[in-house]
Amino acid sequence: MPTPHPHPVLRALRVHPVKSLGGTTPQTAEVEPWGLAGDRRWALIDGMGNVVTQRRQPLLALSRAELEPGGGIRLYAPGLEPLTVGVPPDGGTAGETVVTVIFGTRIESVPAGSEAHRWFSTYLGVEVRLVHLDRPAERRPVDPDFARPGETVSFADGFPLLVTTLASLDALNSLIAQGDHADEGPLPMDRFRPNLVVADTEPWAEDDWRRIAVGGVVFRVAKPCSRCVVTTTDQRTTERGREPLHTLGRYRRFEDGLIFGQNLVPETTGTLRVGDPVTVLR
Secondary structure (H helix, E strand, C coil), X not given: CCCCCCXXXXXXXXXXXXXXXXXXXXXXXXXXXXXXXXXXXXXEECCCCEEECCCCCHXXXXXXXXXXXXXCEEEECCCCCXXXXXXXXXXXXXXXXXXXXXXXXXXXXXXXXXXXXHHHHHHHCCCCEXXXXXXXXXXXXXXXXXXXXXXXXXXXXXXXXXXXXXXHHXXXXXXXXXXXXXXXXXXXXXXXXXXXXXXXXXXXXXXXXXXXXXXXXXXXXXXXXECCHHHHECCCCCCECCCCXXXXXHHCEECCEEEEEEEEEECCCEEXXXXXXXXXXX
């Protein structure tokens, strides 16, 4: 008799306090309506207000941010002294806001202090500013084609959370190993920057998920995640290759793009813990 497949389980949590920087892998995380607590609440912008990511600045891969009590962050980058940045005073209630453009959408955010701007500008060699999303319940709605009224998102690409599975990564790496750029594999999960990593599934099982529960928290699967050039960036060297986009283009090309992982919207809030069971509700 075949051995039953193990029940899916949450293997890892990943929180990226600043968009496009490295983050942390906590054992627990709080789910808020707009994503994991502290995830992508900060971002860098250029002089025109456009959000700056690894798409333009792969050097960001070598820097990282850790959450501080109260929502502040501790920043680390090669060649610079670490810097602690607090949440801007009043959370923007009575302070300055700046127009921030993310994927063509204009929202308001609150600039950090000048020391943070200098720190990042020195590191990247171009003028940038650090901004904070002070009112995540109000500032940025989820794409209405995939959202319910009132659903919002942080500075994440488009949806509050992203889930991937270890089995799908293994399957992708097997395909890379058989292809034209086998020397670039195997790829680690950090190329895909997920929030939730699930173990003990079949490869690509997440393609069929529509609603899942992780522990006691319920999520709606909004749409597949289309991948971009950031996935080709080695997060330890900043070098770019052809993979995984070359292989995704051959085997995982769908109407939504080159797909790896699924975007989630929380239906409830609560605490996630590594080791929580993952239940497919439909």
